[in-house]
Amino acid sequence: MSPGLQVEDALLIATAKSARNASEYLLSRQDAAGYWWGDLTADSTLESDWLLLLLWLHPPRDGRWTPPDRGKVDRAVASILARQNEDGGFAVYPKGPSDCSASVKAYFALKLAGLNVGDGRMQRLRDRILALGGIQSANSYVKINMALFGLFPREHVPSVPPEIMLLPADLLYEMSSWTRAIVVPLSIVQAQTLGAPRPVPQGFDLKELFKPGADISFHKAESLFSWRSAFRKADKLVKFWERRGLQNVRDRAIGRAKDWILERFGHSDGLAAIYPSMQYAIMALESLGYAADSPERREAQKQFDALLVDDGERFFFQPCFSPVWDTAIAAYALGEGGFAPAEQMTRCGDWLLTKEVRRKGDWSVKRPNTEPSGWYFEFANEFYPDIDDTAMVLLGLWHTRSSRKDEFDAVVRRAIQWLLAMQSKDGGWAAFDVDNDTHSLSEVPFADHNAMLDPTCPDITGRVLEALCLWGVDRNSPAVRRGVEYLRKSQEADGSWYGRWGVNYIYGTFLALRGLRAAGYDEREAEVLRAGEWLRSVQNADGGWGESCESYAQDTFVAAESTASQTAWAVLGLLAGGDTTSESVHLGIEFLIRNQRRDGGWDEALATGTGFPRVFYLTYHLYRHSFPALALAEYSKLKGGRSAGHP
Numbered sequence: 001m002s003p004g005l006q007v008e009d010a011l012l013i014a015t016a017k018s019a020r021n022a023s024e025y026l027l028s029r030q031d032a033a034g035y036w037w038g039d040l041t042a043d044s045t046l047e048s049d050w051l052l053l054l055l056w057l058h059p060p061r062d063g064r065w066t067p068p069d070r071g072k073v074d075r076a077v078a079s080i081l082a083r084q085n086e087d088g089g090f091a092v093y094p095k096g097p098s099d100c101s102a103s104v105k106a107y108f109a110l111k112l113a114g115l116n117v118g119d120g121r122m123q124r125l126r127d128r129i130l131a132l133g134g135i136q137s138a139n140s141y142v143k144i145n146m147a148l149f150g151l152f153p154r155e156h157v158p159s160v161p162p163e164i165m166l167l168p169a170d171l172l173y174e175m176s177s178w179t180r181a182i183v184v185p186l187s188i189v190q191a192q193t194l195g196a197p198r199p200v201p202q203g204f205d206l207k208e209l210f211k212p213g214a215d216i217s218f219h220k221a222e223s224l225f226s227w228r229s230a231f232r233k234a235d236k237l238v239k240f241w242e243r244r245g246l247q248n249v250r251d252r253a254i255g256r257a258k259d260w261i262l263e264r265f266g267h268s269d270g271l272a273a274i275y276p277s278m279q280y281a282i283m284a285l286e287s288l289g290y291a292a293d294s295p296e297r298r299e300a301q302k303q304f305d306a307l308l309v310d311d312g313e314r315f316f317f318q319p320c321f322s323p324v325w326d327t328a329i330a331a332y333a334l335g336e337g338g339f340a341p342a343e344q345m346t347r348c349g350d351w352l353l354t355k356e357v358r359r360k361g362d363w364s365v366k367r368p369n370t371e372p373s374g375w376y377f378e379f380a381n382e383f384y385p386d387i388d389d390t391a392m393v394l395l396g397l398w399h400t401r402s403s404r405k406d407e408f409d410a411v412v413r414r415a416i417q418w419l420l421a422m423q424s425k426d427g428g429w430a431a432f433d434v435d436n437d438t439h440s441l442s443e444v445p446f447a448d449h450n451a452m453l454d455p456t457c458p459d460i461t462g463r464v465l466e467a468l469c470l471w472g473v474d475r476n477s478p479a480v481r482r483g484v485e486y487l488r489k490s491q492e493a494d495g496s497w498y499g500r501w502g503v504n505y506i507y508g509t510f511l512a513l514r515g516l517r518a519a520g521y522d523e524r525e526a527e528v529l530r531a532g533e534w535l536r537s538v539q540n541a542d543g544g545w546g547e548s549c550e551s552y553a554q555d556t557f558v559a560a561e562s563t564a565s566q567t568a569w570a571v572l573g574l575l576a577g578g579d580t581t582s583e584s585v586h587l588g589i590e591f592l593i594r595n596q597r598r599d600g601g602w603d604e605a606l607a608t609g610t611g612f613p614r615v616f617y618l619t620y621h622l623y624r625h626s627f628p629a630l631a632l633a634e635y636s637k638l639k640g641g642r643s644a645g646h647p
Contacts, residue, residue: 022629023339025600034351038622048109063202088124134211150197158445176454181272185280192287267382270303335399337633349400373414427482428456457500462515495530510573523578543587564602568627
C-alpha cells in the first residue's frame with residue numbers, strides 16, 4: 001500500500017471514530033420527548049430592551065424608578081457590561097466592532113438602571129457613541145423607542161401609523177413576516193404616546209449623547225425623484241394627519257391592529273414567537289388599557305418571560321426558541337452517520353409530526369388555495385411556518401421515519417406540495433412568503449433594520465432543492481429546473497453564493513452546491529468548479545474555515561478565525577461539488593478531528609447565524625456540534641462507500 005493510501009486510510013479511521021463520538025454527544029443532548037433544543041443567543045440589545053420594557057410597565061413614582069425586582073435588574077446590568085468592547089462601545093456580534101445603535105441602547109439601559117454617568121465604563125461608552133456620530137447615527141428603531149419616552153424629538157423619528165391596517169391591496173403583506181409582526185404593535189404604541197410620552201425618572205435624559213452639529217433629521221434623500229424621497233414626503237403627511245386627522249379613523253385603525261395581534265396569539269408562543277414583536281405586543285396591550293392580570297396580558301407576558309435564561313450563572317434573553325430547527329439538523333446529521341438507535345430516531349420523527357402546521361397563516365394571503373403544511377422554527381408558531389425549516393425537517397424525516405406510517409406519508413406529501421407552492425416567480429425560495437420583493441418598501445423611513453423584505457435567497461433555495469429531490473420530486477420537473485436556474489443566475493462573480501440566514505458566503509455556497517448536486521447538476525459544470533475553487537481559496541492556514549459577520553457590511557467575504565460550523569459547511573460544500581480527495585478537504589476534516597472535545601462536541605466563539613444582515617446576528621449553540629457531525633459522516637460515507645455508523 002502506498003504511503004498516500006495509508007495516510008488516507010488512517011484519516012478514514014480517525015474520521016469514523018470522531019463521527020461516532022459526535023453522534024454520541026448529540027444523542028446525549030436529546031430531550032426525552034424526542035427533540036433537540038440548544039441555546040440561541042444574540043447581543044446585548046435584548047437585555048437593554050428588556051430594561052426599556054420594565055420602564056414602560058413600571059413607570060416612575062414621584063420621579064423615582066423602583067423596578068419590581070432589583071436583583072434581576074442588577075443581573076441584566078452585569079450581563080450587558082460583560083459584553084462591553086475595550087473602546088467602550090457594544091457590538092452586534094462577538095468580537096465585532098462597536099455599533100452605534102447597540103451602544104445607545106446599552107447606555108440608556110445602564111443609566112436607567114442607576115450606573116453613574118461618571119463611571120469610567122459609562123464615560124468610555126459615551127465617548128464611543130459620540131465618535132460613532134452620536135445618537136443621531138442610531139437606527140430608526142432606537143430613535144422611535146427613545147421618542148416614546150421623550151428622549152428623542154418625536155418630529156425627527158419615522159411615523160409608524162396604525163392606518164397601514166386600512167390600506168388596500170394587502171400592503172401589510174408586502175412586508176416581511178417579521179416586519180409586519182413588529183410594526184403592527186409598534187404602530188399602536190407610537191400612536192398611544194403621541195403628544196404624551198411615557199415618564200422617565202426625574203432628571204433623566206440623554207442629552208450627552210447628541211453630537212453637536214450632527215444632523216438630527218431623517219428627511220433627506222439623494223434624489224428628489226426617488227422612492228426614498230417619496231416616502232419621506234409621505235411621512236410628513238402622516239405627521240400632519242396625526243395632528244389634524246379624524247380620530248374615528250385612527251380609532252378604527254388601532255382596533256384593527258389590536259384584533260390582528262390578538263388573533264395571532266393563538267397557537268403561538270407569543271406574537272410571531274420572536275422577541276421584538278412580543279415586546280411591542282405587551283406594550284401595545286398595556287397602552288390600550290389591558291390590565292396586568294387580564295388573560296391577554298398574562299399570556300403575552302408569560303411567553304415573553306420564557307425567553308429569559310436566568311440560572312444563577314447566566315442572564316440573557318433568547319431572541320426566540322429553535323427546537324424544530326435544532327431537531328431537524330441533528331436528526332439529519334445522525335441519520336447520515338448511522339449510529340443513532342432506531343428508537344431515538346423514531347421518537348424524534350414522531351415529535352416532528354406533531355409540529356406540522358395545519359392552519360392557514362399569513363403565507364396564505366398569496367397562496368389562498370394551498371393546503372396548510374410546513375413547520376415553524378419554535379415550539380409553537382402556527383401563523384408562521386417557514387420554508388427553510390420545512391425543507392430541513394423533510395431532510396431529517398428521511399432518516400427518522402415514524403411509528404405512525406400512514407400519518408407520516410400524508411405529512412410528507414403535504415409538506416412537499418406546500419414547498420412547491422411556495423416557490424417564487426424568480427425560481428427561488430424565501431423564508432416565509434412568496435414574491436415578497438416590493439423593493440420600494442426598503443426605502444420607507446423605518447426600514448433601516450435591513451430586513452423590510454423577505455426575498456428569495458440561494459441558501460434556502462439550495463436546501464429546498466435537496467429536500468425535494470431526496471423525496472423523489474422529478475429532477476426534470478419545472479420547479480426543480482427553475483430552482484437550478486435561479487442558483488446559476490445568483491452565483492457571485494468570485495464563484496460563491498450569498499448566505500442570507502447563515503454567515504455568509506460559506507453558508508450560501510455549501511447549500512447551493514448541495515442543492516445543485518441533488519438536482520443532478522453535473523459537478524464538471526463551470527458553476528460547481530468555480531465554487532469549489534472559491535472555497536479552497538478562503539481556507540485558513542490551520543485547515544479550517546471562518547467568516548466574519550463583517551462580510552455583510554463589506555458585501556464580500558471577510559475572513560475570521562476558523563469555526564467548527566463554518567469548517568463543516570465548507571467541507572460539505574466541497575464534497576457536494578465532487579471534491580473528496582483534495583488537500584483542502586483532508587485538512588478540513590483534520591481540523592474538525594483535532595478540535596473535537598473529549599465529550600464529542602466542539603467549542604465556537606463566533607456568531608455564525610444571521611437574523612438581519614448588518615443589524616442582528618445569532619449564535620446557534622448546536623450548530624458547532626450538528627454540522628461537524630454531518631460533515632464527518634458524509635466524508636466517511638463518500639470515501640468508504642457506506643454510512644459512518646456501518647463500517
